[in-house]
Amino acid sequence: MNEKESSVKSDRAYFRICRVVTLMLCALLFTVVVAHAQSDPLPSWNDGPAKQAIIEFVKTMTDTMSPKYVPPEARIAVFDQDGTTWVEQPFPTQGVFALHQVGVLAKKDPKLAEVEPFKTVLSGNKAAISKLTVKDIEKILVATHTGMTVEAFQASVKEWISSAKDPRWNRPYTELIYQPMLEVMKYLRENGYKTYMVTGGGQDFVRAFAERVYGIPPEEIVGSAADTKFGYDKNGKATLTKMPKVLLVDDTVGKPTGIHMMIGRRPVAAFGNSTGDKQMLEYTQAGDGARLMVLVHHDDEKREYAYGPKVKVGTFTDELMAEAKKNGWIVISMKNDWKRIFAFEQ
Amino acid sequence: MNEKESSVKSDRAYFRICRVVTLMLCALLFTVVVAHAQSDPLPSWNDGPAKQAIIEFVKTMTDTMSPKYVPPEARIAVFDQDGTTWVEQPFPTQGVFALHQVGVLAKKDPKLAEVEPFKTVLSGNKAAISKLTVKDIEKILVATHTGMTVEAFQASVKEWISSAKDPRWNRPYTELIYQPMLEVMKYLRENGYKTYMVTGGGQDFVRAFAERVYGIPPEEIVGSAADTKFGYDKNGKATLTKMPKVLLVDDTVGKPTGIHMMIGRRPVAAFGNSTGDKQMLEYTQAGDGARLMVLVHHDDEKREYAYGPKVKVGTFTDELMAEAKKNGWIVISMKNDWKRIFAFEQ
Numbered sequence: 007m008n009e010k011e012s013s014v015k016s017d018r019a020y021f022r023i024c025r026v027v028t029l030m031l032c033a034l035l036f037t038v039v040v041a042h043a044q045s046d047p048l049p050s051w052n053d054g055p056a057k058q059a060i061i062e063f064v065k066t067m068t069d070t071m072s073p074k075y076v077p078p079e080a081r082i083a084v085f086d087q088d089g090t091t092w093v094e095q096p097f098p099t100q101g102v103f104a105l106h107q108v109g110v111l112a113k114k115d116p117k118l119a120e121v122e123p124f125k126t127v128l129s130g131n132k133a134a135i136s137k138l139t140v141k142d143i144e145k146i147l148v149a150t151h152t153g154m155t156v157e158a159f160q161a162s163v164k165e166w167i168s169s170a171k172d173p174r175w176n177r178p179y180t181e182l183i184y185q186p187m188l189e190v191m192k193y194l195r196e197n198g199y200k201t202y203m204v205t206g207g208g209q210d211f212v213r214a215f216a217e218r219v220y221g222i223p224p225e226e227i228v229g230s231a232a233d234t235k236f237g238y239d240k241n242g243k244a245t246l247t248k249m250p251k252v253l254l255v256d257d258t259v260g261k262p263t264g265i266h267m268m269i270g271r272r273p274v275a276a277f278g279n280s281t282g283d284k285q286m287l288e289y290t291q292a293g294d295g296a297r298l299m300v301l302v303h304h305d306d307e308k309r310e311y312a313y314g315p316k317v318k319v320g321t322f323t324d325e326l327m328a329e330a331k332k333n334g335w336i337v338i339s340m341k342n343d344w345k346r347i348f349a350f351e352q
Numbered sequence: 353m354n355e356k357e358s359s360v361k362s363d364r365a366y367f368r369i370c371r372v373v374t375l376m377l378c379a380l381l382f383t384v385v386v387a388h389a390q391s392d393p394l395p396s397w398n399d400g401p402a403k404q405a406i407i408e409f410v411k412t413m414t415d416t417m418s419p420k421y422v423p424p425e426a427r428i429a430v431f432d433q434d435g436t437t438w439v440e441q442p443f444p445t446q447g448v449f450a451l452h453q454v455g456v457l458a459k460k461d462p463k464l465a466e467v468e469p470f471k472t473v474l475s476g477n478k479a480a481i482s483k484l485t486v487k488d489i490e491k492i493l494v495a496t497h498t499g500m501t502v503e504a505f506q507a508s509v510k511e512w513i514s515s516a517k518d519p520r521w522n523r524p525y526t527e528l529i530y531q532p533m534l535e536v537m538k539y540l541r542e543n544g545y546k547t548y549m550v551t552g553g554g555q556d557f558v559r560a561f562a563e564r565v566y567g568i569p570p571e572e573i574v575g576s577a578a579d580t581k582f583g584y585d586k587n588g589k590a591t592l593t594k595m596p597k598v599l600l601v602d603d604t605v606g607k608p609t610g611i612h613m614m615i616g617r618r619p620v621a622a623f624g625n626s627t628g629d630k631q632m633l634e635y636t637q638a639g640d641g642a643r644l645m646v647l648v649h650h651d652d653e654k655r656e657y658a659y660g661p662k663v664k665v666g667t668f669t670d671e672l673m674a675e676a677k678k679n680g681w682i683v684i685s686m687k688n689d690w691k692r693i694f695a696f697e698q
Contacts, residue, residue, distance in 0.1 A: 079563070079569060082571075156612060200571070209613070209616065210616075213616050217425070223425060223616075223617075224615065224616030224617050225428075225546070225614070225615045225616055225617065227616060231613050233609065234608070234609045234612050234613070235605075235609075236605035236608045236609065236631050236635070243638040244608065244631065244634040244635040244637070244638040245638070246608055246609065246612050246635070253599060253600070253613065254599070259581075259582035262580070262582045262590065262592055263579065263580045263581075263582065263592065266502060266580050266592050267555070267577050267580070267599065267614070268571070268613070268614050269570065269571045270555065270556075270559050270569075270570030270571055270573060271569075271570050271571065285582050285590065288590040289582070289590040289592070291590070292589040292590040292591070
């Protein structure tokens, strides 16, 4: 065999190997694609119009041939938290934290126990606590949420949330996350979405656990925000101290403002559960192309809570239901659409 | 050949193919890694301490064995804009835009030409314009930056910036971007960083071109921000209107506040050029592990501008230089460290 023949033979062998490699890679890719297409992205959902609408939306907006195609950079989804991704009854979790922190403060400064509204909070008298005024609540929020560095505040949230338990389920609050919503978040992220939380709750509160619990990093948490003051600690290191001055109330009309300020794009998909989310859903819907607006309706007293117009926190009013119908928003019935509500359920 | 022999033979063939595939993939990976390591990530930089420090920082903080390793989720870099990533002399570009917009408004409403400070602006008398008071400038900003939807404002910025030219270079302002800084942004992004712009300029102004010019999406622009008001247009569609109420002045102490509000993490790397960036660099440095603080020093009158304590806008004072030295911040000499300043230079 001369040099030329040897070279041709080696070229052919190389070609064969390349071909095998290519075929194997194609086969592998095909297997992955088929497996992906066949697996159910929303296993905790019952088959029904809500599940169908979400899957249909994702399929349409990722189809480059569809007029409703959404380019990757525009794939922004926003989720309210209280009542949309976790339990908000009988009290929003941040409220429970604030009342608990009054006790922590009173241990450090016993005089606090003699001053209202802290005295009432420390009494544990639920009837009296439920009668606290907006001014009282403001005082409690200022005492428990300001005056410390942002790191110290987040450390206090982490400490509390790692041990505090919801009395009804006797489980940490971070286990009272709606598993079907976690699946929607994951499904959207797998399809190129950034999944933002847009909550009336405090940014720094939610950021203390959102990455661990939802897989949402701090920079994708939009929430009510207080001002921070730049300064130096005793070692001369730059710090930010939480101040009693509101920068953004991220609820109702404040949600689109917060979205514009911190995201700067109109979302393509929005998930809420109350009148506090109405404007966010309207703002989402007013954009061009494919849009997905979803409301969680709490109609499952047995497995979670059922609440309507009479509950003051997180209301889903008759007017909101009428607007949802008129605008073609998807209304999730927790009772009918969710096979299971929490990850710990079998 | 019986069935068993045939099976063994086929297994061996399969093993050989797998081995070939593995070896080829390893070779390919090696080639990519070597090519990556050998190519210069900062070709517009002269070899020197600044370039060396930036490359050293990236190598150290991506090395999992180093105590200065930075996990991917914490890789946040922040860049000031005016004077750090583009030319800010003789006037910051947004100021040029605001003065231009007065003319646009006067065409629609000729009465404006009779009212101060608009009359002075429209006169084109530079000496008189330079004497406008803070109150006058406020009136100009309110007239040109508020009262329209965020989309209408951004459309006006896009229209202006696509045609306006800097008189010295006779080129669009978006060509007066510092090529060496674009290379740093790209280099950091290739190493897992999110590159945020943290500018004293208006968020909505910068967002109108940042994705095209810097590759930075709207959600990674932190800037001075005015409030927006939720409402409905004549078709009943949800809109946000820009309001004359400041939410954040993203300069000096406002930069760490803006970073905390919109990013929620302490950055690992920060780039600035003036006393307006001092607190942002201090805030960045006060975190744990690897840190990179960089200041651009404008010392190249021939190719760009040279400015020191006497220039009121974008000052690099003697005090700032002293702090940079004390804190070990990297000071870029535009004259010595940058091989070329703009992409259009050969």
